[in-house]
Amino acid sequence: MPVVVIGVNHRSAPVEVRERLAFAEGEIPEALRVLRANGAVAEGVILSTCNRVEIYVAGEGGPEELREAARRFLRQSRGVEELTGLYEHHEPESLEHLFAVASGLDSMVLGETEILGQLKKAYQLALQAGATGRWLNKAFQRAFNVAKQIRTETGIQRGTVSVSSVAVDMAGRIFENLHRCTVLVVGAGDTGEKAARAMISRGAREVRVTNRSPERARQLADDLGGRAVPFENWPEQLREVDILISSTSAPHYMVDPAVLEPHLPHRQGRPLLLIDLAVPRDIDPAVNHFDGVYLYDVDDLQAIADEARRQREAEIARCHALIRERAREPLVRVRPH
Template identity: 40%
Template sequence: MALLALGINHKTAPVSVRERVAFTPEQLTDALAHAREHARLKEIAILSTCNRTELYCSTELAGTRDLLEWLGAFHNLDPDTLQNCSYAYWNEDAARHMMRVASGLDSLVLGEPQILGQLKSSYSLSQEHGYISAELGRLFQQTFSVAKQVRTDTAIGQNPVSVAYAAVSLSQHIFADLSTSRALLIGAGETIELVARHLCQAGVKEITVANRTLSRALNLAEEFSGKAILLGDIPEALPEADIVIASTASQLPILGKGAVEAALKKRKHRPIFMVDIAVPRDIEEQVAELDDVYLYTVDDLTEVIEENQRSREDAAREAEILVESGTHDFMGQLRALEAVDTLTALRTRTESLRDQELEKALRQLRNGKPAEDVLNQLARGLTNKVLHQPTIQLRRASAEGRSEMLGLVQELFDLGDDTNNEKNS
């Protein structure tokens, strides 16, 4: 059984591909079941965010083709297209990759904290449906432990660097004074909450939160003394918005070119700054063609993010050391488990041989055979039975020139001194 981490992320594919392989929360339960059955997986978990879609598996597969075919079929994509922009890590490399992801070392924003919560949600969903057991479960637990250590023992998360922060930082390049600007936030999830928090800290004048569910919009808007509206009310609110930042789980664009054109006319072509953090995208890409609109996607935030993450690079080097140590410890745990399985099998076979010889001895005693003779025969019989198969294998290994087997047996049974003494006598 092997561990596999298969994925597509912001380093290997543009947003136009990532948005097509993203899973909605509603799709994940069925996706887990279908993937497990199609690729004959023992364990599976799926992580799907705006910057990555990754499958973590315990599998007997020798390659990734079956999984890529399933992923392509699920999202109506050519598997060869996915092959060209995907990556696969096996066993120790898979463990290291997951720990780097959880620690924010593989994120678009170095050290961003949200990914750990997303990974925990991925684990919980798979565990709830019975798709995680011993091997992958231990990897997740070790991963969470390492990520926590990275957060507490390094400064990687101390500076406010995130996609949400980068979006707000970019808006300050467009509007010198945010205290006169109004913001329209589309969505009410964790990313939008971070956006709202950064906007308030930057002094934005007014925040309006638009969401499919009004109650969630109200909860978020009240925290920042803002307004709450439904998604259907966006066209009426858009003309008042100087800043629009969107991050929902919608599979289709929420804001189209026509609605933005109408809003610009009412604004008398005062510019609107827009950031679409969502994958799939919430704002039609044709909106970027309009004059007086500055539309950015998550891929456009790279320059801002790189500028802000330099302070985290020293901490990242410390985090990499912790990840390497965590990976080494985990692989040691796996090897120890393999030894347990082997020892259990050895003990079971030896006890079976013991029981056979003991039953034979008891029959002889019941038939009146002298106890001393029975005990001698029991000892000889048990010794012969236990050593029979190892003797055959050692002779075969010696004849085939595999002398390392002899050395291993000498080490295993501590025969070094005994064999030397026999040679010298």
């Protein structure tokens, strides 16, 4: 039973393409049911993050039949006619790709650890939905094992290892000293929390948190030693804060020119850094035209990440050699009769 993966990521497609293909977490159980309603697909996992959307499938059909079933599902479920920047792999390359993703080798930030947690969550969602079986269970369990092996046997994780830490590096380029900066985090999920903690670790003076759930905002603010801001009037914070990090799952822009412009005169020329870690994007690119406003989305963080990658080329080669070896081991050993 072959394992096939199709998808787009930060290298193959820009954020405006990826955001059209993204799945909200609440959509995934039903999406997996629809994916498996096609007779060719017996097992499936959907991975959707700010940097990638990937569909992993296994079934009794051949690789091309599985690829076509996955492509058709993605087009129909996302309402798109063309799949720009799509890549496709079947075994053993599909397993190599999965292992590289789990290990952070295929990430925007080389060796980052956040993707492993996201991959485990995607697998758990599929497991709970009854969408996995013998083949994908083995494939993902081995992927988690390979990721651990790479962390312990290579030096790939030395240096910057998360999107959040790259965002903090970007803040350091705009502001001479983060000790004077107030940070507002819009969205109290995992990405927002990690970004906030990264800012605190670099000395941010104050962190404020806002979220549609007041309880979740208060809880995270307490954990961070910051304060919660009521969601209904959070845009007023744009008059005071120095850095805004947005990572919600909203289907629309949280910040656009109409939201931002009324607050700019109150800033008296102070720079405002907007970091958009959401896919679909939370912040309208049009706000970049305002003087003193600096907007960076997940694709803009690529330049910093690329420099870290260039410095670790030797470790990358070691990791890929290990992955190739593990990808060619049989997933399921068939006993002779």
